[in-house]
Amino acid sequence: MTDPVPELADRAAACADRLLDADRVLLASHIDADGLTSAAIAAQALERAAIPFETVFEKQLDQDAIADIAATDYDTVLFTDFGSGQLEIIGEHEDAGAFTPVIADHHQPADRDTEFHLNPLLFGIDGASELSGAGASYVLARALADTADRSAELCSDGGMVTASGATDVRADNRDLAALAVVGAVGDMQASGGELHGANEKIVAEGVEAGVLETGKDLALYGKQTRPLPKLLEYATDVHIPGISNDENGALRFLDGLDLELKRDGEWRRWSGLTNDEKQTVASALVKRAVSTGVPATKIDQLVSTAYVLPEEPVGTELRDASEFSTLLNATARYERADVGLGVCLGDRDGALERARKLLRNHRRNLSEGIDLVTREGVTHEDHLQWFHAGDEIRETIVGIVAGMAMGNEGISRSKPILAFAEKSAEGDAAENGQEVKVSSRGTHTLVRQGLDLSTVMGEASRAVGGDGGGHNVAAGATVPKGKEDAFIERADEIVGEQLS
Numbered sequence: 001m002t003d004p005v006p007e008l009a010d011r012a013a014a015c016a017d018r019l020l021d022a023d024r025v026l027l028a029s030h031i032d033a034d035g036l037t038s039a040a041i042a043a044q045a046l047e048r049a050a051i052p053f054e055t056v057f058e059k060q061l062d063q064d065a066i067a068d069i070a071a072t073d074y075d076t077v078l079f080t081d082f083g084s085g086q087l088e089i090i091g092e093h094e095d096a097g098a099f100t101p102v103i104a105d106h107h108q109p110a111d112r113d114t115e116f117h118l119n120p121l122l123f124g125i126d127g128a129s130e131l132s133g134a135g136a137s138y139v140l141a142r143a144l145a146d147t148a149d150r151s152a153e154l155c156s157d158g159g160m161v162t163a164s165g166a167t168d169v170r171a172d173n174r175d176l177a178a179l180a181v182v183g184a185v186g187d188m189q190a191s192g193g194e195l196h197g198a199n200e201k202i203v204a205e206g207v208e209a210g211v212l213e214t215g216k217d218l219a220l221y222g223k224q225t226r227p228l229p230k231l232l233e234y235a236t237d238v239h240i241p242g243i244s245n246d247e248n249g250a251l252r253f254l255d256g257l258d259l260e261l262k263r264d265g266e267w268r269r270w271s272g273l274t275n276d277e278k279q280t281v282a283s284a285l286v287k288r289a290v291s292t293g294v295p296a297t298k299i300d301q302l303v304s305t306a307y308v309l310p311e312e313p314v315g316t317e318l319r320d321a322s323e324f325s326t327l328l329n330a331t332a333r334y335e336r337a338d339v340g341l342g343v344c345l346g347d348r349d350g351a352l353e354r355a356r357k358l359l360r361n362h363r364r365n366l367s368e369g370i371d372l373v374t375r376e377g378v379t380h381e382d383h384l385q386w387f388h389a390g391d392e393i394r395e396t397i398v399g400i401v402a403g404m405a406m407g408n409e410g411i412s413r414s415k416p417i418l419a420f421a422e423k424s425a426e427g428d429a430a431e432n433g434q435e436v437k438v439s440s441r442g443t444h445t446l447v448r449q450g451l452d453l454s455t456v457m458g459e460a461s462r463a464v465g466g467d468g469g470g471h472n473v474a475a476g477a478t479v480p481k482g483k484e485d486a487f488i489e490r491a492d493e494i495v496g497e498q499l500s
């Protein structure tokens with residue numbers, strides 16, 4: 001069998017062997033789109049390898065969360081989409097004999113390693129843009145099938161071959177590539193319109209397995225589910241005067257085309273148009289952009305690579321990797337990871353309908369959050385900008401809001417943005433109200449200039465008695481309440497040093 005990411009093959013095989021040795025496994029994952037797809041990939045791989053397991057989700061893998069995990073009587077814990085940054089704490093529990101950790105992650109590792117640790121950053125692959133947590137989990141899933149297959153061959157001599165002679169894409173877990181791509185897209189790893197590096201190899205496996213299709217398409221969000229006027233009106237990454245943020249303008253633009261874009265009185269969606277129809281709309285859109293003075297570099301951004309899941313029904317969120325990932329964020333970031341996991345596992349127990357309800361709520365929260373930040377504005381320091389949302393924006397989505405607000409009036413794209421929000425009232429009662437969550441977002445351009453928000457959030461938070469980490473382009477931290485100003489001052493200094 002070929003390895004999807006050869007650099008990781010040895011570690012992946014070691015992790016797979018360790019899992020196959022376990023009587024049962026506790027699977028712990030993160031509560032966002034990448035964490036959910038990571039868990040769904042791992043869950044299916046464990047199921048297929050006949051390893052019993054139970055799944056738990058954590059908003060953050062802090063000291064308390066790890067202690068709770070150690071207190072269970074599982075001897076083997078599989079961490080996905082987190083764990084690397086917490087290796088020092090995990091290691092203490094490992095040393096104490098509480099459990100053996102197996103980790104499939106892509107976050108910046110702490111100053112300690114462990115035997116069963118699969119992370120692209122250990123092998124020169126960028127964890128922020130080339131492989132996600134779901135990607136690392138996929139590499140592990142492929143190794144699990146391979147190892148399980150080899151052990152089976154030792155007992156019988158039958159390989160897993162279908163009637164046609166081709167290896168079954170479920171038997172070798174290649175069908176899980178679609179979820180890996182949803183995770184990568186959910187972590188915003190598609191830069192310049194497409195996925196790169198190890199992610200691209202996973203895409204290629206998914207295409208070969210028939211669970212993914214890629215192609216150049218309009219770069220707008222909502223091609224599957226949004227009625228055409230809304231698709232155009234809400235698309236603001238490339239601002240087209242008279243269409244973006246302009247309900248009547250978008251309607252007039254579509255009415256002016258010589259196409260039947262309504263059916264039974266309802267607007268059609270992009271995904272239902274024929275190729276000719278798509279071509280007509282896209283050309284008219286580009287023509288309008290040119291005539292209203294949108295710069296050529298921006299116009300290029302109107303087209304990007306779309307990642308389509310051809311086995312999912314046309315017109316559903318599940319068919320488009322980007323819409324799928326937003327649907328997942330709408331569940332897990334609202335304490336309903338069970339719903340998101342159900343969706344990933346093939347709509348178990350009517351999960352999709354429940355997820356759609358949560359999505360309506362998530363969309364409203366994002367749009368209200370972005371409006372709030374844009375209206376109230378941000379505070380500009382020398383090297384960064386920030387706002388404090390208090391309890392107006394949920395801490396689990398304040399980072400998404402900050403990222404989406406960048407570029408709006410008064411909110412620069414040439415400085416990173418930091419966003420504070422109150423920690424929600426749950427968990428350790430003594431800590432309630434004592435700590436503040438802070439999220440940060442940059443751009444790939446800033447990262448090329450030296451920005452590393454993982455270091456900024458880690459160092460600045462620890463300087464004031466908190467902790468944090470993440471990726472160069474997006475990171476987060478927890479800081480004690482009242483220390484926000486000192487934190488900002490330190491963060492501003494570090495960003496200044498990085499960008500000098």
Ligand code: C5P
Nearest residue numbers: 032034035186187188189403441473474
């Ligand atoms: O925990 P995790 O790695 O999954 O979170 C990554 C977060 O960083 C996501 O919320 C993603 O949207 C964000 N991100 C971003 N811009 C990027 C890369 C990641 O906002 N260019």
Ligand code: C5P
Nearest residue numbers: 033186221325326329363366400403404
């Ligand atoms: O919510 P999530 O982090 O998955 O959003 C990823 C990206 O999808 C956002 O940065 C935004 O560009 C786009 N999006 C959107 N409209 C939504 C949700 C997401 O345009 N309602």
Ligand code: C5P
Nearest residue numbers: 399439440468469470474475476477478
């Ligand atoms: O929560 P948010 O979406 O802002 O997280 C951005 C990135 O920072 C994620 O990859 C998350 O795992 C990481 N993070 C972290 N430590 C924290 C908070 C966030 O490593 N305390």
Ligand code: ZN
Nearest residue numbers: 034081133187
């Ligand atoms: Zn991730």
